[in-house]
Structure formats: structure tokens, C-alpha cells
Amino acid sequence: MNAILSFQRLSGLIRKQWIENNRFYLAASLALFGLLSLAVIIFWILMNRSRFEEKDLYFIYLTGLFLAGTIFASMGFIHLGNKEKGMSWLTFPASHTEKLITVFFYHSVLFFLVYSACFLLVKWLVVAFVKNYYIAGSQDRFVPVNWNGELGTILPVMLIAFLAIQSLYLLGSLYFKQYSFIKTTLVMICLAGMYIFLVAKAYQVFFPDMGLQLGNNIELRRHHDPANFAIYQSYSLGPIVANTLELLLKWAWAPVFLLITWFRLGEKEI
Amino acid sequence: MIKVQDLHYSYGRKPVFSGLSLDLQPGHIYGLLGKNGTGKSTLLRVISGLLFAQRGEVNVLGFNPVKRDPRFLRQVFMVPEEFYLPNTGIESYLLANAGFYPDFNRSQFDAYLKEFTIPAGQSLQEMSYGQKKKFLVSFGLACNTPVLLMDEPTNGLDIMSKSQFRKVMAGAVSDNKCILISTHQVKDLENLIDRITIIDEGNILFDQTVGNISSKLHFKISFDSDEVRSAIYRENSLKGSAVILINEAGEEGGLDLEMLYKAIVTNKDAVQSAFK
Numbered sequence: 125m126n127a128i129l130s131f132q133r134l135s136g137l138i139r140k141q142w143i144e145n146n147r148f149y150l151a152a153s154l155a156l157f158g159l160l161s162l163a164v165i166i167f168w169i170l171m172n173r174s175r176f177e178e179k180d181l182y183f184i185y186l187t188g189l190f191l192a193g194t195i196f197a198s199m200g201f202i203h204l205g206n207k208e209k210g211m212s213w214l215t216f217p218a219s220h221t222e223k224l225i226t227v228f229f230y231h232s233v234l235f236f237l238v239y240s241a242c243f244l245l246v247k248w249l250v251v252a253f254v255k256n257y258y259i260a261g262s263q264d265r266f267v268p269v270n271w272n273g274e275l276g277t278i279l280p281v282m283l284i285a286f287l288a289i290q291s292l293y294l295l296g297s298l299y300f301k302q303y304s305f306i307k308t309t310l311v312m313i314c315l316a317g318m319y320i321f322l323v324a325k326a327y328q329v330f331f332p333d334m335g336l337q338l339g340n341n342i343e344l345r346r347h348h349d350p351a352n353f354a355i356y357q358s359y360s361l362g363p364i365v366a367n368t369l370e371l372l373l374k375w376a377w378a379p380v381f382l383l384i385t386w387f388r389l390g391e392k393e394i
Numbered sequence: 395m396i397k398v399q400d401l402h403y404s405y406g407r408k409p410v411f412s413g414l415s416l417d418l419q420p421g422h423i424y425g426l427l428g429k430n431g432t433g434k435s436t437l438l439r440v441i442s443g444l445l446f447a448q449r450g451e452v453n454v455l456g457f458n459p460v461k462r463d464p465r466f467l468r469q470v471f472m473v474p475e476e477f478y479l480p481n482t483g484i485e486s487y488l489l490a491n492a493g494f495y496p497d498f499n500r501s502q503f504d505a506y507l508k509e510f511t512i513p514a515g516q517s518l519q520e521m522s523y524g525q526k527k528k529f530l531v532s533f534g535l536a537c538n539t540p541v542l543l544m545d546e547p548t549n550g551l552d553i554m555s556k557s558q559f560r561k562v563m564a565g566a567v568s569d570n571k572c573i574l575i576s577t578h579q580v581k582d583l584e585n586l587i588d589r590i591t592i593i594d595e596g597n598i599l600f601d602q603t604v605g606n607i608s609s610k611l612h613f614k615i616s617f618d619s620d621e622v623r624s625a626i627y628r629e630n631s632l633k634g635s636a637v638i639l640i641n642e643a644g645e646e647g648g649l650d651l652e653m654l655y656k657a658i659v660t661n662k663d664a665v666q667s668a669f670k
Contacts, residue, residue: 127463133494140490144480208478215442217468217494390462394444 127219134222141226149230152196157242160188164250169258176254178269185243186282193235193286197293198305200231205301210394220389228382232290281374288377295385298392334359341366395420395455395572396441396541402449403436410436411596413450420540421569425587426576427655432593434576435475438543441574442472455540468495471534475546479518479526487518487533495537503536509562510555523550531559535566542566544575548582560586580651590651592658600658602669604649610668612641613650626664627657640668 142149163184172180203209213223255266269275296308327336334357337343346357361369396418403411410433418424428434439445440452443459443466452459457466480487484507492498507514510528518526527550534542548556563586567573577583590607592600602610611626615634622628625637636650638657658665 127465130464133464136493143486143490144482147481206478208474208476211439211444211472211474212478214444214462215467215470215472216491217464219464220462222464393446394439 129219129221129225133218134225137216137218137222137226138229141230145230149234153238153242156192156239157246159192160184160239160242160246161250163188164246169250169254174264175267176259176264177267178251179267179273179275181247181250182269182275182279185240185247186279188243189236189239189282189286190289192239193232193290194293194309195305196235197231197290198297198308200227200294201298202304204298204392204394207394210392214392214394220386224382224386224389228291228294231294232287235290236286284374288381291378291381291385295381295388298385298388342369396574397453398437398441398450399452400450401437401440401447401452403433403440403445403447409596411450414593414597416591416598416601418572418574420572421567422589423563423567423573423575423587424589424591425580425583425651426574426591426593427578427580427651428576428593428599429659430578433596434578434593435545437593438472438474438545438574438576441541442470442543443467469539470541470543471495471537471539472543473527473530473534473545473547475549477527477530479530481517481519483517484514484529491533492537495539497538499536499538502538503532506532506535506562510558524552524555527551528555528559531562535562538571540570540572542571542573544573546577546579547575548577548579556582580655584649584651590654592655594659599662600665606669607654608641608647608649609644610641611649611654611665612639612643612645612647613637613653614639614647626668627653627661629653629656638665 164181167184168176168180203213216223218226251266258264259266292312293305293308296311297304300307331344334344334346337345341360341363343358343360345355345359347355360366396416398414398416401411401414401416402409414433414437416437426434426437436445440447441454441459443462446460455466455469457463459466459470480490482490488500488503492500504514507529510525510532512521512525512529512532516525518529521529527547531544531547534544548559551559560582563573563575575583575587587604589603590600591598614637615631616622616625616637617634621639622635622637625635625639627638629636636653638650638653641647654665
């Protein structure tokens with residue numbers, strides 16, 4: 125028997141989680157549907173009186189996804205803050221890997237699927253309502269989303285970021301016994317602030333007279349002089365390094381946070 | 395089966411264990427006694443892998459509990475003093491949990507529930523605290539794990555339930571099982587445990603089998619003033635003096651765990667001298 129990962133144990137653990145929490149998950153799904161409906165009615169129908177842009181619905185979707193997702197992820201390991209529940213969970217015969225995958229599955233993957241399904245259902249209902257009743261016969265119009273535009277670029281990046289942020293809030297729920305959502309948010313803001321400050325300081329110290337260009341690549345430029353703005357020197361990363369760095373910056377956060385969570389689970393004592 | 399060597403553990407600056415060693419074998423029900431705060435529950439949690447020894451070595455069934463290996467966890471069941479049961483019915487609970495314990499026996503589980511008079515169709519959240527505890531004890535026993543740890547299992551049980559508990563436990567012991575019961579309600583475990591371990595101030599104060607205790611000590615009610623004076627422990631009562639004597643004549647007699655416990659706590663040297 126594999127001590128790290130057994131699919132039989134993992135499926136049993138996923139089933140156990142469903143059996144013991146299905147009422148909560150169903151109630152949470154209904155609440156999501158209700159809140160999404162409310163948000164769409166308020167921010168899209170009532171505030172968009174003449175031009176109903178479909179892309180605005182997706183911005184509501186993304187805002188809700190991050191807000192509800194992080195709150196839900198903050199409850200991932202909430203049971204470990206409770207002595208009785210924590211003891212029962214830690215002594216249950218499954219590995220830390222299986223327990224982590226189960227929590228990630230319910231609090232990130234399943235949440236994403238349920239939230240997206242709720243959104244698509246709400247969107248279908250409101251778009252049908254707006255097209256057929258609300259703007260029928262009036263000057264108002266419905267503008268479908270252009271997937272080749274800004275939203276088509278932003279959406280994949282935002283979904284990758286969602287994965288990373290979910291993993292961070294799961295980690296936070298393991299570190300903080302209480303108010304993990306607030307505490308993780310504060311820690312995240314502090315760390316992001318420190319990071320930006322350090323990068324800005326490092327840039328000022330090491331490249332005082334160079335301009336930073338962020339496009340498809342990170343580029344440092346030195347100009348002839350303030351009057352002559354033509355580029356005198358230019359430093360940029362090679363394409364392999366730049367692509368690798370970009371891939372890492374996009375995809376590495378979630379695995380890193382999950383790996384820290386896994387180690388932390390192994391260290392957890394009750 | 396369970397080997398603890400030179401265990402050190404402290405909560406912050408407050409030491410709980412400072413070099414505790416213990417060797418528990420299968421086929422016994424061990425009674426772990428001690429005052430409040432002496433580390434009984436801590437020891438159970440160290441054995442089950444919930445707490446990590448700060449120094450020393452703990453080996454349970456060949457595993458290091460710290461790693462919480464599933465192969466180890468499926469062989470150890472713990473009934474904590476305060477426990478959690480989900481908001482499900484009994485059948486759903488079994489569906490979710492029983493499959494993880496390879497030796498779980500459904501007919502045994504049903505028999506224990508019947509013995510404890512727990513209605514089969516009841517939801518776990520509708521049960522009283524005592525019923526929940528009996529349910530968990532039934533499940534733990536039916537899992538047939540080689541190691542069964544129980545922390546204050548009779549807390550919250552009524553008089554009838556305590557009697558049912560003793561009956562069920564007596565039938566559950568087998569040659570390949572090691573049952574460790576931590577309690578300060580010593581009367582509840584009388585005639586059940588066959589080895590008594592008393593811990594105090596982080597160390598083993600007393601560790602003897604019931605058979606050995608019965609052969610070395612004699613518990614009786616005495617009216618003889620000379621006998622009372624020579625007792626290693628005595629308590630006056632309306633019925634006469636309850637005493638513990640050195641069993642020099644090898645008389646057969648019962649064991650009063652509560653008296654023994656008080657004797658060890660108040661007159662440790664005299665009790666231990668009987669076993670030298």
C-alpha cells in the first residue's frame with residue numbers, strides 16, 4: 125500500500141467529505157446562485173440602462189470569483205482550529221497528500237466549477253430577460269462580448285491568478301486558527317507591499333539612470349541624455365529565460381503554496 | 395507493540411514528561427491513571443501521532459507516529475475525551491468511515507450498538523453526549539485495530555452505561571489487541587483492566603499487573619487495631635477501617651483501585667516496597 129497517495133483512499137476521502145458536508149455544500153451553492161443573481165441584477169441590469177455589455181457580466185463574474193473563492197478557501201482547514209474536529213481529521217487513516225488534495229478539490233476545483241455553473245445559468249437567464257423583455261422595442265442595446273479583445277487576454281491570466289490566490293488562502297486557513305480570511309489578506313497585502321518596495325529600491329540602487337520597460341519582455345533602457353530620448357543601451361532577458369520566467373511567474377505560485385501547506389500539515393500538532 | 399523511551403514533552407515552559415519510558419504489549423487492557431494535568435491525555439496523543447515527542451523515541455507497531463502514515467493510522471483508533479461526530483446518520487457514517495479500517499466488522503458493530511441500546515436509525519446529532527460516546531466506542535471496537543486508545547471513556551456515561559461499557563470492553567480484549575484506557579475515574583475500570591500504570595510528574599509512579607498487585611497486597615475491612623496500625627494505607631469508615639496490607643500469607647482477595655491509587659499517591663514508598 126502506498127503511504128503517500130492511493131487513489132482508492134483518495135476517492136474514499138472525497139466521498140467521506142461529501143457525505144459529511146453535503147448539506148453545507150448544497151446550501152453554499154444556493155447562496156452563491158442567489159448572490160450572483162442579486163449582483164447581476166443590481167450592477168448590470170439596474171445600472172446599465174442603455175448599453176448592456178456582456179463583458180461587464182464577466183467582470184462581475186471575476187470579482188465574485190475572487191471574493192467568494194478566497195472566503196471559501198479560508199475555510200479549507202478551519203476544522204484544524206477546533207480540537208475535536210482536528211483530532212478526528214488528523215488521525216483519520218489517509219495521508220497528508222490525500223487530505224490536501226481533497227480539501228483543494230472541494231475548496232478550489234469544485235468551487236470554481238459550481239460558481240462558474242451558477243454564473244452561466246444566471247447569465248443565460250438575465251441575458252434572455254434583457255434581450256426579450258427589458259430592451260425589446262427600445263433604444264437600449266445588448267453588446268455581446270468580443271473574445272479577441274481585452275477580456276480574451278485578461279480572463280486566462282485571471283483564472284491562473286485565481287488558482288494561486290486560492291492556494292494562498294488555503295495555506296492561510298492552516299496557519300491561522302481564527303479570522304484566517306482577514307489575516308491572510310493582511311499578510312498578502314504586507315508581503316506584496318514589501319516586494320514592490322524592495323524591487324523599487326533595488327531598481328533605484330542598481331539601475332539609477334535606466335528606464336524599465338515591461339512589455340513582452342523585461343527590458344532596461346539607457347538613453348543618450350534627457351534631451352535626446354533615443355535608446356543608447358538596452359538590456360533584456362534572452363527569449364528562453366524570459367519565457368521560463370513568465371511561465372514560472374504565472375504557474376509556480378499555486379504549487380509553491382500547496383507544497384508549503386503540505387509540509388505544514390505534516391507539522392501540525394493538536 | 396507500543397514502546398516509549400525517554401519521552402520528553404512540555405507545554406511551553408511547563409514540562410509534562412521528562413524521560414518517561416513505557417512498554418505496552420498486546421493482549422492487555424492497560425489502565426493509565428494519574429492526577430489531572432499529569433499528562434495522561436498528552437501521552438495518548440503522542441502515541442496516536444497528534445503530538446510530537448520533543449526528545450526520546452516512540453514506536454507503535456513498528457511505526458513512528460509523527461509521520462501519521464496511513465498504514466499506521468488504520469491500525470490505531472482513538473476515542474478522545476472530547477470528540478467530533480459529523481451531522482449524519484449511522485449508516486452514512488459507516489459508509490464514509492468504515493472502509494478505511496480493513497478489519498471493521500459490521501456484525502460486531504451492530505452487537506455493540508444493541509448492547510449499548512442505541513437505536514439504529516438515529517442521526518448522530520440527535521444523540522445525547524453519552525449516546526455519542528457509546529457510538530464512538532462501538533465503532534472503535536468494531537474497527538478491530540491492534541491499538542485502541544481511550545481517553546476518559548466513562549466520562550458522561552450514566553450508571554447503566556458504565557456497566558454496559560465494562561461488559562463490552564471485557565468481551566473486546568483479544569491476544570492481538572492492546573487497549574490503553576486513560577482515566578481518573580478508577581472505580582469505573584475495576585475488574586476490567588489487567589495492568590495499572592500510574593503517571594505523576596512526568597514519570598511512571600507505579601506499573602504492575604492486577605495479578606501481581608493481588609498477590610502482593612491485601613485489601614480488606616479490618617476491626618483489628620494492630621492490623622490497622624500496620625497497614626500501608628488505611629481509611630476509616632462506618633463499617634470499620636478499609637486497609638491495604640502486605641499480603642504475606644498469599645490470601646486471595648479483591649482489588650480496590652481507588653484505594654490503591656490513593657495509597658500510591660500518599661505513601662508511594664511503602665507500596666513500592668511490597669513489590670521489591
